[in-house]
Amino acid sequence: MLTTILVASVLLGGAYALMAMGLTLQYGVARIMNLASGETLMGAAFGSFCLFTALQIGPLLSLVLIVPLAFAINWAIYRWLLSPLVRRAKNQGMLEVDSILATFGLLFVIEGAMLAGFGGNYYSYSFLAQPVTLLGHSFGLNRVVAFGVAALVALGLYFGLNRTRYGTAIRAVAVDPVAAGLVAIDVPRAAAFAFALGSALTACGGSLLSMFLTFNASMGVVFTMKALIIVIMGGVGDPRGAVIAAFLLALVETLVAALVDPGLTLAATYLLFVLTLLFRPQGLMGRRA
Amino acid sequence: MSDTAILSISGLSKAFGGLLAVNQISFDVHQGEIVGLLGPNGSGKTTLLNMVSGALPPTQGRVRLRGRELTGLPPHQIARAGVSRSFQLVRVLPSLTALENVMVGAVFGPDAVWGAEAEAIARALLERVGLSGRERQRPEAMTYIDQKRIELARALAADPQVLLLDEWLAGLNPTELQTGIALIESLHAEGRSILMVEHVMDAIRSLCDRCVVMNAGAKLAEGTPEQVLSNHDVIAAYLGDENA
Amino acid sequence: MIFPMQRREVIAVAASMAALALLAGLPLADDGFWLALAITIASYVAMATAWALFSGPTNYVSLATAAFFGSGAYVVSALAETAPWPVVLVAAAVVGALLALATGLATLRLSGMYFVIFSFGLAELIRQLVTYYQTQFTGSVGRYIFVTISAAEIYWQLLGLCAIGLFAGWAINRSRLGFALRVIGDDETVAAHSGIDTARAKVLLFSISGALIALVGAVMAPRFTYIEPQIAYNPMVSFQVVIMALLGGAKRLWGPLVGVIPFVLLYEWIAGRFPNHTHLLLGLVFLLVVYFVPQGVSGWLEKAWRKLQGKSA
Numbered sequence: 001m002l003t004t005i006l007v008a009s010v011l012l013g014g015a016y017a018l019m020a021m022g023l024t025l026q027y028g029v030a031r032i033m034n035l036a037s038g039e040t041l042m043g044a045a046f047g048s049f050c051l052f053t054a055l056q057i058g059p060l061l062s063l064v065l066i067v068p069l070a071f072a073i074n075w076a077i078y079r080w081l082l083s084p085l086v087r088r089a090k091n092q093g094m095l096e097v098d099s100i101l102a103t104f105g106l107l108f109v110i111e112g113a114m115l116a117g118f119g120g121n122y123y124s125y126s127f128l129a130q131p132v133t134l135l136g137h138s139f140g141l142n143r144v145v146a147f148g149v150a151a152l153v154a155l156g157l158y159f160g161l162n163r164t165r166y167g168t169a170i171r172a173v174a175v176d177p178v179a180a181g182l183v184a185i186d187v188p189r190a191a192a193f194a195f196a197l198g199s200a201l202t203a204c205g206g207s208l209l210s211m212f213l214t215f216n217a218s219m220g221v222v223f224t225m226k227a228l229i230i231v232i233m234g235g236v237g238d239p240r241g242a243v244i245a246a247f248l249l250a251l252v253e254t255l256v257a258a259l260v261d262p263g264l265t266l267a268a269t270y271l272l273f274v275l276t277l278l279f280r281p282q283g284l285m286g287r288r289a
Numbered sequence: 290m291s292d293t294a295i296l297s298i299s300g301l302s303k304a305f306g307g308l309l310a311v312n313q314i315s316f317d318v319h320q321g322e323i324v325g326l327l328g329p330n331g332s333g334k335t336t337l338l339n340m341v342s343g344a345l346p347p348t349q350g351r352v353r354l355r356g357r358e359l360t361g362l363p364p365h366q367i368a369r370a371g372v373s374r375s376f377q378l379v380r381v382l383p384s385l386t387a388l389e390n391v392m393v394g395a396v397f398g399p400d401a402v403w404g405a406e407a408e409a410i411a412r413a414l415l416e417r418v419g420l421s422g423r424e425r426q427r428p429e430a431m432t433y434i435d436q437k438r439i440e441l442a443r444a445l446a447a448d449p450q451v452l453l454l455d456e457w458l459a460g461l462n463p464t465e466l467q468t469g470i471a472l473i474e475s476l477h478a479e480g481r482s483i484l485m486v487e488h489v490m491d492a493i494r495s496l497c498d499r500c501v502v503m504n505a506g507a508k509l510a511e512g513t514p515e516q517v518l519s520n521h522d523v524i525a526a527y528l529g530d531e532n533a
Numbered sequence: 534m535i536f537p538m539q540r541r542e543v544i545a546v547a548a549s550m551a552a553l554a555l556l557a558g559l560p561l562a563d564d565g566f567w568l569a570l571a572i573t574i575a576s577y578v579a580m581a582t583a584w585a586l587f588s589g590p591t592n593y594v595s596l597a598t599a600a601f602f603g604s605g606a607y608v609v610s611a612l613a614e615t616a617p618w619p620v621v622l623v624a625a626a627v628v629g630a631l632l633a634l635a636t637g638l639a640t641l642r643l644s645g646m647y648f649v650i651f652s653f654g655l656a657e658l659i660r661q662l663v664t665y666y667q668t669q670f671t672g673s674v675g676r677y678i679f680v681t682i683s684a685a686e687i688y689w690q691l692l693g694l695c696a697i698g699l700f701a702g703w704a705i706n707r708s709r710l711g712f713a714l715r716v717i718g719d720d721e722t723v724a725a726h727s728g729i730d731t732a733r734a735k736v737l738l739f740s741i742s743g744a745l746i747a748l749v750g751a752v753m754a755p756r757f758t759y760i761e762p763q764i765a766y767n768p769m770v771s772f773q774v775v776i777m778a779l780l781g782g783a784k785r786l787w788g789p790l791v792g793v794i795p796f797v798l799l800y801e802w803i804a805g806r807f808p809n810h811t812h813l814l815l816g817l818v819f820l821l822v823v824y825f826v827p828q829g830v831s832g833w834l835e836k837a838w839r840k841l842q843g844k845s846a
Binding site for chain 3: 109267
């Protein structure tokens with residue numbers, strides 16, 4: 001029982017980690033708290049669903065299409081929709097309020113588009129649904145594959161941020177945008193890149209989740225909530241913290257779903273949130289100011 | 290230590306992770322005294338001030354106001370106990386008028402006055418800092434020194450027992466500086482107790498009764514301005530060893 | 534800021550009383566379409582005013598309106614058959630205030646971001662909890678509400694709540710609490726260092742706002758007849774209240790009032806004309822408001838009025 005829960009939560013945590021890393025990049029570098037993150041996730045899930053059912057393109061292949069598309073769309077969103085807010089904001093507080101409102105509006109636009117296209121019904125499709133045995137228990141192959149892809153992407157991101165020149169520039173913007181500008185880093189471009197990359201990671205998570213999850217157009221909020229709480233738990237702007245917190249959240253959620261009731265997963269999320277707020281508001285990896 | 294100490298700081302330390310920003314600082318501020326807090330950039334002066342005003346909780350040590358324990362209290366309780374401050378980068382309230390800005394100090398300070406009384410206090414203080422007739426202006430439209438005046442008036446409106454000034458004279462031009470020094474001198478004359486972080490040497494020489502010099506978080510020297518400014522270690526800290 | 538009532542204020546109070554009396558007469562003229570529309574408008578005016586009471590001065594965007602509204606409605610479904618109506622209303626207000634208190638105590642000591650995030654998922658959280666409770670302990674998710682209350686009575690009670698909200702806003706603006714909130718909205722660090730207990734002020738005001746919104750939910754509950762978590766905790770309520778308050782301008786007491794009426798009319802038109810695209814179109818309207826009317830209609834009107842006065846003077 002316990003091993004099943006542990007393995008299942010690790011498998012689920014992979015996709016959560018991608019989404020949380022995406023969000024933490026967006027908030028840490030582009031300084032935008034993206035409340036439409038869950039809708040990006042659901043959008044990618046629907047994208048994979050359509051490509052699979054209409055054109056028989058598997059979700060692993062469709063990643064190649066969906067992830068760059070999400071990157072491009074969100075680059076445009078940042079450039080046309082969000083950077084005017086960055087320019088108009090007199091201070092960080094104003095930008096926070098404005099970006100919350102703008103992405104909150106965006107949430108309803110994307111959700112509305114999905115509702116118009118798919119209605120409120122639940123969707124799922126069957127891909128790599130055969131069982132595999134891990135540690136003596138059987139799991140869906142799709143979950144295992146999704147985890148593997150998520151792990152690869154996360155590793156790629158880690159190396160990209162820590163071992164490349166542009167990755168270093170992005171981390172510099174996260175630490176101090178003004179100082180980064182002084183050493184000839186194009187800060188607006190880095191912010192746009194980080195925002196687009198964040199959404200691309202989220203979309204990747206969405207396509208992977210769609211392989212084994214039943215979803216509908218209105219589920220975005222719940223996922224945004226999970227990602228936000230993972231980010232806060234891990235320490236804002238820290239991708240390593242986001243990974244640890246993602247697995248922790250997946251574990252608590254799987255435990256609650258298995259032992260109490262599957263309908264209470266968001267309650268489990270909030271429980272973690274409240275504990276974090278009460279005992280470690282700076283996050284697991286964050287330093288106390 | 291002595292009976293006349295208004296503000297007593299003992300063994301105060303602050304660690305950020307592994308970095309010891311303030312290390313075992315102790316000194317007193319006595320009634321009616323202006324104490325200057327000096328030191329090179331990054332020596333921990335503002336951190337020390339932040340611990341006194343409650344913006345940061347100390348890692349170790351104590352802060353007392355007339356024997357009353359302030360250590361670890363939140364800023365609003367410290368303010369109500371009678372400690373007011375200005376900020377290194379001037380902080381005025383943009384959506385409030387000049388008068389309302391100053392009233393904030395009186396309304397939420399130790400005396401908690403309200404209504405016409407708070408307005409009268411604020412009016413008198415605006416006049417005192419040289420801003421009479423501009424009560425209804427918004428500070429956003431004002432010059433840097435005028436914003437600093439508002440901030441000072443706001444701090445004074447609480448009628449504090451100790452006033453903390455964080456580089457209040459920084460960034461002023463020579464004429465403004467003379468005005469600023471005269472203003473603080475007038476506070477001295479009416480017997481206010483002030484702890485001020487300052488870099489402007491003229492101001493330190495003419496205003497401070499006593500100075501505490503910090504370097505790398507630790508107390509380097511304490512004494513009259515002449516004593517500390519001629520101190521070998523102090524010169525070394527500011528200018529490097531070969532100049533000392 | 535001047536403390537005794539000014540002549541202008543006396544006129545404003547008298548005019549509001551007269552307007553209220555006039556509006557209260559509406560059910561006598563019509564009890565069909567117009568009354569239904571007036572009920573919708575009155576309920577949103579009350580909620581948007583209550584929302585702006587807290588979020589306007591502090592700049593803390595609350596996305597949790599549906600959580601308070603739904604909880605108020607659920608109090609009715611739980612108590613209406615056993616308790617007299619006034620008791621039900623008091624219970625709804627208490628539940629709303631407690632929910633706000635819990636949210637506030639968890640988040641309002643910290644930066645605004647935590648508050649926004651907490652409020653963002655709150656309605657969904659409570660929806661899950663209520664669903665769980667009902668499936669576990671009552672066996673059915675939905676409930677019928679049997680309260681004998683006429684549409685006119687609902688309308689009058691909503692008008693009463695609007696009046697209470699506006700009066701509370703006016704009274705708070707004149708009080709130390711209101712002054713403290715304006716300081717907090719400008720600069721929390723200065724507020725704390727001037728002696729304001731910022732967390733206490735915010736929690737207190739958020740509780741007042743939460744209680745009012747829960748009351749609107751309670752009064753509106755009999756309109757639903759049948760209530761289930763999906764309906765009571767509809768995220769659209771949170772969304773619409775934010776939009777209306779912003780459209781009108783959350784910084785002024787009468788701002789939300791100005792925002793609600795055009796928006797409700799627009800909503801009715803969109804919902805009637807494009808039933809499958811309401812979400813999408815409202816999202817677009819929301820973005821338009823955020824980008825092009827950042828000060829709200831009331832800010833815009835005030836500017837125009839000042840210009841006009843400047844010209845005539």
